Amino acid sequence: MKKQFxxxxxxxxxGITGCSAKSVGKDAxxxxxxxxxxxxxxxxxxxxxxxDLYKKNVGNKVDFNKNYTIIKINDGKYYRIVxxxxxxxxxxxxxxxxxxxxxxxxxxNNDSLCVTGDFYAYRDDYSNSKLCFKMINGSFVKRNISENxxxxxxxxxxxxxxxxxxxxxxxxxxxxxxxxxxxxxxxxENHVYSLKDVKNRSPEIYAILSQNxxxxxxxxxxxxxxxxxxxxxxxxxxxxxxxxxxxxxxxxIKIKPKIEVYNLGESYAIDSKYNLxxxxxxxxxxxxxxx
Numbered sequence: 438m439k440k441q442f443x444x445x446x447x448x449x450x451x452g453i454t455g456c457s458a459k460s461v462g463k464d465a466x467x468x469x470x471x472x473x474x475x476x477x478x479x480x481x482x483x484x485x486x487x488x489d490l491y492k493k494n495v496g497n498k499v500d501f502n503k504n505y506t507i508i509k510i511n512d513g514k515y516y517r518i519v520x521x522x523x524x525x526x527x528x529x530x531x532x533x534x535x536x537x538x539x540x541x542x543x544x545x546n547n548d549s550l551c552v553t554g555d556f557y558a559y560r561d562d563y564s565n566s567k568l569c570f571k572m573i574n575g576s577f578v579k580r581n582i583s584e585n586x587x588x589x590x591x592x593x594x595x596x597x598x599x600x601x602x603x604x605x606x607x608x609x610x611x612x613x614x615x616x617x618x619x620x621x622x623x624x625x626e627n628h629v630y631s632l633k634d635v636k637n638r639s640p641e642i643y644a645i646l647s648q649n650x651x652x653x654x655x656x657x658x659x660x661x662x663x664x665x666x667x668x669x670x671x672x673x674x675x676x677x678x679x680x681x682x683x684x685x686x687x688x689x690i691k692i693k694p695k696i697e698v699y700n701l702g703e704s705y706a707i708d709s710k711y712n713l714x715x716x717x718x719x720x721x722x723x724x725x726x727x728x
Contacts, residue, residue, distance in 0.1 A: 599626035
């Protein structure tokens with residue numbers, strides 16, 4: 438989405454101090470360029486809570502490229518980065534979701550922002566890589582890419598589903614979006630890996646999935662749930678063709694610290710507090726706390 442929106446934010450900050458100290462009038466305008474990109478729904482970077490965050494950072498000490506303050510946004514799964522120009526109050530998003538474990542390198546006297554870690558965007562992912570960006574004509578532009586820096590912590594290369602999550606993710610998305618947009622969103626927020634993909638990306642996890650307790654399920658794909666302390670879970674999917682079409686059956690699989698498997702049947706839902714609900718074989722409601 439290449440739209441540009443001007444968002445009028447009323448500021449009551451007078452005589453702000455810091456490296457970019459200046460007076461900000463009550464009718465100062467914050468301009469976000471752009472509000473969303475690629476797969477974003479609802480112009481993520483121009484939502485009210487994001488605008489409040491930018492407003493709170495107006496007047497803060499600059500820490501990038503002489504005039505900018507870098508703001509990290511925790512979207513519940515990854516970091517998103519924006520640069521706030523303290524002189525003209527323009528906000529520039531970096532068009533990637535970035536893994537929490539990534540390392541950031543930037544300074545007030547350097548015009549490059551470098552990040553080492555895992556990056557996610559539709560058909561533009563990087564794992565174990567270092568990407569450096571420069572601000573050119575009002576947007577972040579990739580200038581240097583160093584891929585496959587390290588093979589340690591391979592599990593972090595695997596996309597995690599966005600919590601809350603449910604088996605009805607795709608059908609709910611289609612109620613208000615095109616199939617093409619839902620496919621893009623699903624690739625990032627509800628990604629299903631084939632076992633072959635898991636084998637190529639993380640032989641260690643594939644070895645766990647090859648153990649009889651899991652292998653006997655004959656899974657067609659798996660989705661990774663964000664790590665919860667020392668525990669690691671995934672959702673296994675098995676597809677069956679019927680006269681009425683295809684049906685999916687789901688399994689909750691715990692692979693760390695020990696292997697546990699739960700049959701979830703044809704549907705499940707995980708809320709924001711990692712409570713998983715599903716129906717048992719007798720149709721009764723059941724709950725599992727993921728911890």
